[in-house]
Amino acid sequence: MNRNLSIVFSILLLVGIIVPAYGQTNYDDVVINEVDINPFGDDSVNVNEWIELYNPTDSDIDLGGWEIASTTGIKKTMTISPGTIIKSGEFLTYQYQTVWFTDVNESVELRDENGIVIDKTPVISDIQNDFTSWQRIYDGYDLDSYDDWKFETSTTGLSNGKLVEIQKPTEITVTVSSEKSSYLFGDVAIITGSISEVFAYKPFFQPEQILVIISGGNFYKTVTLYPDLNLNYETTLSLHHVLGINEGIYDVSVNYAGATANTNFSVESELVEQETKEDSSFSITTDKTQYLPGQQVSITGFTTETIPFQGMKFSVKDSQRTIIYSGTLFPTNGEFATNIFLTTVNPNYGTYEIIAEYFDKADLTTFEVVEDFKEDEYVASDEPLTIFLDKEIYELGDKMIISGLIKNPLSNTSYETGSRYIGSSVAISFSGDSDVNSGVLVSLDFTALPDTSGNYSLQTDVTNIIFTDGNYVVKAQYLSNTATKTFTVIDPFVFNPDDPLSxxxxxxxxxxxxxxxxxxxxxxxxxxxxxxxxxxxxxxxxxxxxxxxxxxxxxxxxxxxxxxxxxxxxxxxxxxxxxxxxxxxxxxxxxxxxxxxxxxxxxIEKPQTLKLKTVIEKENRIPGKIISILTEEKIVDNTSIAPRVLSGSLITTLRSDESNVNLKISTTTGICIIGPNADCLVKESTRKQGQIYDVVEVDGISLNVRYSGPDVRLEKFSILPESSTEFLPDANWNVEVIKDDQVSRFYYKITYKTLE
The missing domain is CATH 2.60.40.1930 (Macroglobulin (MG2) domain)
Structure with missing residues (x-):
């Protein structure tokens, strides 16, 4: 090639504007998008070499004073004119002088007005002397790798192609909340929530119901709901003694398509406003409860009190109790954060455990590593005719939805667009169950026309003109095929005909x-x-x-x-x-x-709100076997307070020691309240359907005792008087940690309230 170096200071500017593609990755600055260091022709005679810049950011950028420089050979550098603006998503193409770039082992730099390198091509060569160029595989695609580039036919001033990111579908989630955390007798509790999307069972596309379970004391109620058009739901509960509501805590559990959510509220005789003085708290959590191998686990810790130069020590154990990660994190604005990678090489499935300690506090959380099972493909029913009902039990006045599917009524596999199935319609008839209604026919018959997929559906009223109390059979018939379903009708009005009308x-x-x-x-x-x-x-x-x-x-x-x-x-x-x-x-x-x-x-007049003051005393990380806890009246800030609740937790360091480390709580009179012995009043978990406490009689006082049960990693208990107006006695409580040489830590707290 002729290397006559004639200096030409003319600049040819080619401009093209495009709109970024959906899903385009955002970058921080202008990039070199394409360069042709040896275009067709004689570069020593004509100004043919060119370079293309691209702005992948969301903002316009001033390029005045920026430089485009060759870094090999004679290293020619071009300065961009002042006031040159490259808009968001815009291409700018520049030509400078003859023999601007070398054809072998060239690397081109883009520098800002301060001489800082903003972007740089890898070392490239072009001896083709044709219309091919070096260009990024997608516009603005920059991972600082040689693989970001390709050598293909040039697209000067035009797009190299857009990187489209495809989002994976999200999991279905459900939320639940109570309008208030505390209610009085006679109030109406309002439970609300939402779902992330509607779930329907295929192939019949029956919508999933929202299952709400409310339990507490001796009360248990199940409510089924459907979401509204905004994916929200709501239900209410009247809080009356006559409906079985008692004073205490009520748990609300919601299940929708496998997603769950929980909340709770309390029912009291009088509203209590609390002023709480608590020590600092510390907790640790993960962004999800389940992960697949190859995913990142985001770990976050929180503290309400930051201690200078103190870090959070943590370790992660897999399902085989092997430590796979450990380290120390320091807080930023009361928060610790890190990520860990779950290996895809021979992963251990099961429960993983994160143990964290910060100064004198500790916390533990778990997550699951599960296999990536693929959903089974839908297998069509082999039955030639099916029938379904939306419920199994109906009350008079309800609506009944009947649906079903005909399999291959045309006896072929062809598709006919825009027409219904050829042949008879589906005949629907009712009869009484032979065991209850002696098979008496019900004068109610329908016909249903199936659609092009073989689905049929209809709706009818369950009226007292047609139905009475009893069991019934609904039958669907299509040609010679039949299908049946049994259901029950309940009459809400049950009366003695001899009673006078009232x-x-x-x-x-x-x-x-x-x-x-x-x-x-x-x-x-x-x-x-x-x-x-x-x-x-x-x-x-x-x-x-x-x-x-x-x-x-x-x-x-x-x-x-x-x-x-x-x-x-x-x-x-x-x-x-x-x-x-x-x-x-x-x-x-x-x-x-x-x-x-x-x-x-x-x-009557509203009662005056009783304002109570709450003070909490805590003791943490006690390693010993025998602990004595004193509950007694005290004076704090010139106010008399008395013990109301005694609660504690025992954590066993090694999971294999769970069954060998247990709690025993006794009074000074020798009565065992909680423990594994046969004479202990509470020996197992008090959490049962409709209750969370066991009521026991100790030294003339009725106590509510809540206990997690033995042989668990974290053993918890709480003891408080059954009456909301009473306090714990002035006494010593003897806590014994039953163990040999196992490592454990005991925590307890006493909750005091003001004496009136």
Whole structure:
């Protein structure tokens, strides 16, 4: 090649603008996107060599004073004119002089106005003297690797292609929360939550139900729900003694398509405002509970008190109890963070454990490493005809959804677009179960037309005109094929026909506070047709005349007419004014044509909120076998406080020692409250369906005892009086850690409250 070095200071600027592709990776600065160091022709005669810059950022960048430089040979450098702006997503192509670059072992640099190298090509060569160039495999793709580049036909001023990132589908999640953490008797607990997406079973696409379980004390209730259009759900629970609600803690567990969430709330006789003084806390957690080999585990620790020059020591053990990671982290704004990689080489599946210590506090958490099982492919049913119901038990007045599938009714595998199946429709009929209703036919028949996929569906009302109490069979018939399903109908109105017709009226409570809502319900004791109920509510005064002794009109106040339900019942809500003038007695009058019923309720002043002060004393990391804990009244800040709750935790360092290390808690009188011995009052976990405490009698005091059970890594307990107004006695509690030479740590705390 002719190397005549004639200096030409002309610059040819080629500009092209594109829009970044969806999913394009973001970078921090301008990059060299493409360069042709030996284009077609004689580079010593014509200015042919060129370089292309690209701005992959979200902002416009000023290139004034930047340099594009050859780093081999005579090292020619071009300076970009002041005021040159490269816009976001824009290409700028530059040509400079003859023989700007060398053809072999060249590396081109892009420098900013301060001479700092912003980007640099690898060492490249081009002896083709044609229209090929060195270019990034995607626009702006920069991993500082030789593999970022390719040698192909040039695309000067145009895109090299976009890197599209494909997001993996997210897991289904569910949330749950209670409107309040504490309620009073008579309140209505509101449970709300949401799901991340709707899940449906294939191939019938029946939507998954949200299962809500509420338990506490001797109460247990299951509620099934469907999400609304915004993927939210809500249910309520009236907190009344007559409904089985007692004072205590209630757990709420929600399950949706395998995803779970939990919360809880308390029910109390009076609202307690607490002022809590607590020591600093420390905890550690992971971003997920389950991982696959090859994934990163994000570990985060939190502390409410940062100790200078003190680090968090942690170790990670796999399912074989082998330490696979360990180290020390220092906090930033009260937070520790790190990531660990789960190997894909002979991974150990099972439960992994993270143990962390920070100064005098410790915490432990676990996660699971699971195999990446692939979902099984759907296998179609071999039955020629199937039938399904949305429920197994219906009440009169419910809606019934019947659906099913016909398999290959055309006896071929061809597809016909836009038409229904050729042949008979599906015949649906009902009959009574032969064991209950003697096989009596029910006068209810339908036909359903299947769609092009063989699916059919219809809906009907479960009315008392057709159905009564009992079991029934619904049959689907298509040509010579039949399928059946059994269901049960329950009549909510069960009555003695010999009883006289009467009106039943009630309220949800007998006493209310100003601002409360009174829920009035009523119905006849027999199912009859009524157009409406006339309801009035008045506040009684001292000069009111009792209508039992005098002739009065039916209603003494404003009347509301309420249309009845199909079963002759009604519900009416009355809002009590939120003022002191609303205190007093009220009378409800209900006129049902065949009878007039009057009932009363009272409105009383709201009780004064009791303000309690809470003080917590803690002792941590006790290694010994015998611990004596004293609970007694104290004076703190000129306030008398008394012990209310004694709680403790025992952690065993080695998992293999779990069954050999246990707790025993006794009183000074020798009564064993918790322990493995036969004479101990509590020997196993108190967590059972509908309860979390065992009630035991100790020295004349009824105590609520909560215990995790023996033979576990973290053994926990709490002891408090059953009565919410009592305190623990002034006494020594003897704690014995039953073990030999095993390593363990015992923690306990005493919760004090003010004495009134």
């Amino acid at each position: 009106l039943l009226v009630s309220t949800d409570k007998s006493e209310y506070h100003p601002g409360d809502t009174v829920i009035i319900t009523g119905n006849s004791n027999k199912p009859i047709y009524l157009e409406n109920f006339d309801v009035s509510v008045i506040q009684k005064v001292d000069i009111d005349i009792t209508c039992a002794n005098f002739s009065c009109g039916i209603h003494a106040g404003p009347v509301t007419s309420i249309r009845t339900s199909p079963f002759g019942s009604f519900t009416h809500e009355f809002m009590i004014p939120n003022s002191m003038s609303a205190v007093g007695s009220y009378e409800i009058t209900v006129d049902a044509d065949f009878e007039i019923k009057r009932i009363q309720f009272d409105v």
